[in-house]
Amino acid sequence: MAVRKPPITTREYWAPGHAACAGCGPAIVMKLATKAFSEAMEEKYGDPNAFAIAHATGCMEVVSGVFPYTAWKAPWIHVAFENAGAVASGVEAAWKKLGRKGKILAIGGDGGTADIGLQALSGMLERRHNVVYLMYDNEAYMNTGIQRSSSTPYGAWTTTSPPGKYSIGEDKPKKWVALIAAAHQVPYVATASIGDPYDFYRKMKKAASVDGPAFVQVLAPCVPGWRIPPEKTVEVAKLAIETGIWPLFEIENGDFHNIKFQRFPKDGKFKKPIEDYLRLQGRFKHLFKRPEAIQELKNQVKEMWRILGKEVELP
Amino acid sequence: MAESPFKADIERVQKEYSEKMTPGAIVYIPGSSVVNKTGGWRVFMPQFNREKCIRCFMCYTLCPEPAIYLDEESYPVFDYDYCKGCGICANECPTKAIEMVRESK
Numbered sequence: 001m002a003v004r005k006p007p008i009t010t011r012e013y014w015a016p017g018h019a020a021c022a023g024c025g026p027a028i029v030m031k032l033a034t035k036a037f038s039e040a041m042e043e044k045y046g047d048p049n050a051f052a053i054a055h056a057t058g059c060m061e062v063v064s065g066v067f068p069y070t071a072w073k074a075p076w077i078h079v080a081f082e083n084a085g086a087v088a089s090g091v092e093a094a095w096k097k098l099g100r101k102g103k104i105l106a107i108g109g110d111g112g113t114a115d116i117g118l119q120a121l122s123g124m125l126e127r128r129h130n131v132v133y134l135m136y137d138n139e140a141y142m143n144t145g146i147q148r149s150s151s152t153p154y155g156a157w158t159t160t161s162p163p164g165k166y167s168i169g170e171d172k173p174k175k176w177v178a179l180i181a182a183a184h185q186v187p188y189v190a191t192a193s194i195g196d197p198y199d200f201y202r203k204m205k206k207a208a209s210v211d212g213p214a215f216v217q218v219l220a221p222c223v224p225g226w227r228i229p230p231e232k233t234v235e236v237a238k239l240a241i242e243t244g245i246w247p248l249f250e251i252e253n254g255d256f257h258n259i260k261f262q263r264f265p266k267d268g269k270f271k272k273p274i275e276d277y278l279r280l281q282g283r284f285k286h287l288f289k290r291p292e293a294i295q296e297l298k299n300q301v302k303e304m305w306r307i308l309g310k311e312v313e314l315p
Numbered sequence: 316m317a318e319s320p321f322k323a324d325i326e327r328v329q330k331e332y333s334e335k336m337t338p339g340a341i342v343y344i345p346g347s348s349v350v351n352k353t354g355g356w357r358v359f360m361p362q363f364n365r366e367k368c369i370r371c372f373m374c375y376t377l378c379p380e381p382a383i384y385l386d387e388e389s390y391p392v393f394d395y396d397y398c399k400g401c402g403i404c405a406n407e408c409p410t411k412a413i414e415m416v417r418e419s420k
Contacts, residue, residue: 004389006372012320015346016380016397017353023401027379064348067340068332071348073324197376223401231402231415234377 008032008201009039011048018071019063023230025220025237026060026109026136028194033134033218034074036201037105040208049074050102051208052091056084056117058109059143059222060136084108085120089129096130103208104131110151111141114177121177125184125213132207132214135177138222146225150175153245154297156283158225163286168293173300178251179307181215185254188214193246195219195237199262203250219246227282239277244270244312245301259308269313274298317386319394324349349397353380357400359415361393367412374404374413 013034020027034053042048052075055061061078064071079087088106095102106124108117113135124131140158141147148158153174157163161170182189187210192200200218207214221228221236228236240246241263248262265271274297278284287293298314305312319325324346331344374391375383382398383391391404405413 003387004370004372006375006385006389008372008376010320010385012346012381014381015321015324015349016382016394017348017351018380019351019353020379022356022399023403024379028377031379031381032376065342066348066351068342069328069348069350070342070344071346073346194377229402231406233379233401234403234407 007198009035009048011035011038013038013073014064015071015073017069019066020059021223021230023223023233024063025194025222025233026138027063028197028234029134029136029200029218029220030060030064030107032194032197032201033105033107033204036204037103037132037208040205041102044209045101047101052102052104053077054079054084054088054091054104054106056106056108056112057081058112059138060107060109062143081112082116083120084112084117085122085124085131085133088131088133089124089127092129092131104129105208106131106133108133108135109141109143110135110137110139110177111149114151114175115149118177118180121181121215122184125181125186125215128186128212130212132204132216133181134204135215135217136220137217138220138225139174140222140225142222142225151177154300155287155293157227157286158283168290169283169286176304178215178217182251182254182256186215187212187253189251190215191217191219191247191249193219193237193241193248194221194234195239195241196248196263199248225283227285228280232280236277236280239272239280242270243272243274243277244305244314245274245277247305247308249308256309261310264310268311270315273315274301317384317392320384321346321349352396353399354396357395357398357418359400359402360395360418361398361400361402361404362414362416363391363393364412364414365390367410369410369412371409373407373409377403377407379403
């Protein structure tokens, strides 16, 4: 039998021995993102190592940089919670001055991007720095103990949005940073999910190969924060796509009239109900006693798709 | 049997790492976390059935450690020094070539 070539590069930039939980979703994101980045750099500049990483505080920064060890095999700088975008801009400007070829990867969690680092991100995109900003979205501040962020979806339990007699958990809709980034009219904005790893890989490669800023928001389930068993991480991310709760799209140059969708059903009818996605996760357990909250979540998902220009039907 | 892609890193960190504090507490050895053998966290252990494998690379793509690398024929090899036993590989395997069994020591 002929030897088959893997669809992703065998170069490694994310070493084992880091302190992430078993079944960590964001750890898969880190591995695939750096591999895709190196492949894009090799195609563009002929050097697979022509990139550096600026990493905001967050789960992946903490587990990969347990002093005195590091899990990274690429130049990596840990910066404060709010300024991954600003530091990545600075590194990029310095590289430009030095005449060094390559691209900078800025990484932040949903807290470090949607809440605390939004200003630095906006500045970075607006100044058109040659940086890819990767937001791994695990939908709460998981590192500090599961506090809500503005990216937490409606109805989710977190320690600061506990459900009870007068509360259904998080009571506000999810903020879509990808749409905020696209409003800066940057060359490339995409959402992805580790439920479709090769789609994420392709998008990361595309983001790394465009000239100018790019933004990728990727869904990365968190085992302790979502109250899921460790082996279900990817299954949950897959269900998020199949039930329509997580859209996969690409927006180029802020053109909201020509959004490209991936894995969108042709007739706009999703086959699997959102309940399938919710049932696997302990953070949505309380919703099954409150059907009106699930209905409200469905209305919000429909509204999100309507904003993206699609009429959908949810079973 | 193929070699782990991290073999050189393990050797380097064993040879060069010292307890002495570096200026600015900079970590000079890339990928030095390989000294932490996280395999001790494991309760369930993936067991691989080579006959059933169709080499779709799903386990190789999705291992968060990464504790799976490829041999010369592109079959997955499991690195039990680092595998935390999460079971994503067994759950996502389309032919159920990977089975999680309780480990006894």
